[in-house]
Structures are given as structure tokens and as C-alpha cells.
Amino acid sequence: MQRRGVVFSGAMILVLAIGIWLTTSDAQDSENNVPTTTSINAETPLEPIVIPISLYLLEDAGDEETAFSTRRSVEEVEEILVGMNDIWSQASIELQPRFIGTIQVPEEILRQIAQGNFTPFYNATATIIDVPQPGMINGFYAREIGGANGITPGGIGSRTFFVMDDPTVHDRRVSSHEVGHILGLHHTLESAERLLFPGTNGMTLTEEEIVVARYVAQGMLDRQR
Numbered sequence: 001m002q003r004r005g006v007v008f009s010g011a012m013i014l015v016l017a018i019g020i021w022l023t024t025s026d027a028q029d030s031e032n033n034v035p036t037t038t039s040i041n042a043e044t045p046l047e048p049i050v051i052p053i054s055l056y057l058l059e060d061a062g063d064e065e066t067a068f069s070t071r072r073s074v075e076e077v078e079e080i081l082v083g084m085n086d087i088w089s090q091a092s093i094e095l096q097p098r099f100i101g102t103i104q105v106p107e108e109i110l111r112q113i114a115q116g117n118f119t120p121f122y123n124a125t126a127t128i129i130d131v132p133q134p135g136m137i138n139g140f141y142a143r144e145i146g147g148a149n150g151i152t153p154g155g156i157g158s159r160t161f162f163v164m165d166d167p168t169v170h171d172r173r174v175s176s177h178e179v180g181h182i183l184g185l186h187h188t189l190e191s192a193e194r195l196l197f198p199g200t201n202g203m204t205l206t207e208e209e210i211v212v213a214r215y216v217a218q219g220m221l222d223r224q225r
């Protein structure tokens with residue numbers, strides 16, 4: 001199993017030696033290059049898996065200036081998604097936006113979310129809260145979520161996560177970490193560099209995690225068909 005860097009240099013030499021036709025495969029190789037890990041087998045580039053995602057900013061239905069409305073802007077959340085796709089490109093998983101925008105939530109339900117109680121919100125999404133165009137993964141951005149940076153209330157295998165306004169680590173990392181849980185990944189305490197290490201800015205995925213996340217992501221897509 002050769003490392004990508006080695007294959008790339010080898011291709012460069014071959015291009016010089018035997019002609020232009022190799023530049024095509026060389027270009028494809030560069031496109032699939034991943035910034036954060038060098039250990040994926042370059043000879044079998046991962047097929048991209050595209051997962052629809054929707055991201056919602058939770059605003060107070062009565063008064064958007066209350067303490068419980070998110071202070072984030074749609075542009076900010078769009079930028080977070082760009083960062084998430086940087087991180088998830090390690091696994092060749094693309095989170096494709098289906099909806100990014102604000103939803104109105106009754107103040108009492110936002111108050112419950114702020115205390116870490118998500119049940120009233122989930123119950124209300126079936127009735128009084130309109131959640132337009134849900135994706136296969138759905139993220140909710142709230143002012144406070146009970147003290148955590150981010151949380152996937154349903155645990156591994158659920159489809160929804162919450163992120164607070166002022167996490168102690170990078171926004172893109174918090175959201176990507178929660179997506180990791182949704183894609184079947186558990187916490188690790190092995191290295192703070194890892195995406196699944198709790199409470200750090202670690203962003204790397206191991207080859208094993210990539211295999212699991214892709215398997216779960218593909219399963220989600222297959223079940224939808």
C-alpha cells in the first residue's frame with residue numbers, strides 16, 4: 001500500500017518521461033487529495049458519498065431579541081458547513097445543503113433546550129414547529145443547549161444534533177463531531193487530534209472511522225431509496 005505523496009511524485013516522473021496522457025489521472029489524484037491524512041490508499045480513491053443536510057437557526061417565535069434566540073446569522077452557519085465539508089472530505093463524505101435558515105420556536109421550548117431538555121422540541125416538530133425541508137442529517141443552532149458545546153440527543157444513529165452559540169472549540173469542529181456520532185462514531189480518548197476526542201479542536205479521522213462513517217452514510221442513502 002503506497003502513500004498518496006509517493007504515488008503523486010511517481011506520477012509526476014512518469015508524466016515527464018512518457019507523455020501527456022498521464023496528466024489526466026494525475027489531476028484526478030490531486031482532486032481527491034485529502035489535507036489531513038496521508039494514509040488513505042491513493043490507488044483506490046474513495047467514491048464521494050453525498051448526504052443532504054439541513055441546518056436550522058432556532059429563533060424565539062415571539063421576540064427574536066430574547067436571551068434564548070440564537071445570535072448566529074445564516075451566513076455564519078453556511079460558513080460552518082463549508083468547514084464541516086473540509087473536515088469530512090477526509091472520508092470523501094459531502095454534506096450537501098438542502099435548507100439553511102431560521103425556524104421559529106416558542107420561548108418555553110427554547111428555554112427547555114437551554115436546560116438540555118430536547119423532548120418538548122422534538123414533540124413540537126410534529127405539531128407546532130415547522131421544520132422545512134429536513135435533510136438526512138439535521139443540525140439545530142441554539143443559544144444554549146444545557147452546557148455542552150454540541151449534542152446528539154438521540155445518540156449514535158440518530159439524525160439530529162444541536163450546537164450552542166459560543167462553544168469552547170471551533171464551530172466547524174463541534175458540528176462535525178456531532179455528525180460523526182450520527183455516522184456511527186463513538187468517542188475516543190486516544191489522541192486530542194481526533195475528531196471524536198471530546199472537547200478539543202481535533203479534526204482527524206482514522207481509516208477505521210472513515211470506513212464506519214461511510215458504511216453508515218451509505219446505509220442512510222440506501223434506506224431512503
Ligand SMILES: [Zn+2]
Pocket residue numbers: 177181187198
Ligand atoms: Zn461527542
